[in-house]
Amino acid sequence: MMSQLTQQQCRYDDEGKRPLELDEIKSLSEQVAAWTINSEGTRIVRQFNFKNYYHTMNFVNAIAWIANKEAHHPDLQVSYGHCEVTFTTHDSGNRLTINDFICAAKVDALMDAGNFGPKLVD
Ligand SMILES: C[C@H](O)[C@H](O)[C@H]1CNC2=NC(N)=NC(=O)C2=N1
Numbered sequence: 858m859m860s861q862l863t864q865q866q867c868r869y870d871d872e873g874k875r876p877l878e879l880d881e882i883k884s885l886s887e888q889v890a891a892w893t894i895n896s897e898g899t900r901i902v903r904q905f906n907f908k909n910y911y912h913t914m915n916f917v918n919a920i921a922w923i924a925n926k927e928a929h930h931p932d933l934q935v936s937y938g939h940c941e942v943t944f945t946t947h948d949s950g951n952r953l954t955i956n957d958f959i960c961a962a963k964v965d966a967l968m969d970a971g972n973f974g975p976k977l978v979d
Contacts, residue, residue, distance in 0.1 A: 862888050862962035867927040868955065876952035889961045899952055900945035901961055905968065907938045912974035916940060919971060923963050929956045931964075 862885070867873060877885070882898050892901040907913040917935055920942065924930040934941040942964060944957035 862959050863966050865955075865959045867929045867959055869928070873954060873956050874946070874949050875954060876946075876949050877954060882953055885955075885958045889958060889965060891965060892961050894953075900943050901953065901957055902941060902943045903961070903964070905940045905942065907940070908974040910937050913938055913940055916968070916971070916973045919967055919973075920964060923960065923967065927956070927960055927963070929960050931960065 879898055882894060886892065886894055886901075889901065889903075892903045894901050905913075905916060907916065913935060917933060917940055920931065920933070920940075929944075929946075932943040932945070934943075942961075944953075944961055945951045946954040946957055
């Protein structure tokens with residue numbers, strides 16, 4: 858399916874900066890079901906748990922690789938066995954854009970494909 862988020866790349870034209878409408882957010886969120894959207898509809902967040910710091914940082918570094926490639930960077934909160942990943946588009950006044958959903962889907966794919974130790978909890 859062409860519209861699959863994982864097949865897309867972050868865009869830096871006007872469409873990439875356009876804050877999404879609520880119905881678009883709802884529709885896109887079906888492709889990233891493990892993510893939570895805050896009540897204001899301005900950011901998406903997912904929690905990841907790992908066995909230890911090594912596995913956590915391995916994941917964080919892989920996320921950084923994606924972020925640099927896409928030129929779209931998540932806010933990361935990292936502790937020993939946990940990483941909270943938040944996407945919002947700072948250039949759009951901290952609103953959700955298509956780029957946030959594209960990157961969230963790519964982080965999901967990374968988690969599914971990567972070897973970051975046993976997946977403890979979603
Ligand atoms: C110039 C550069 O591409 C922009 O500043 C990008 C970089 N990464 C970014 N990341 C996020 N999350 N939001 C942005 O608005 C953003 N802008």
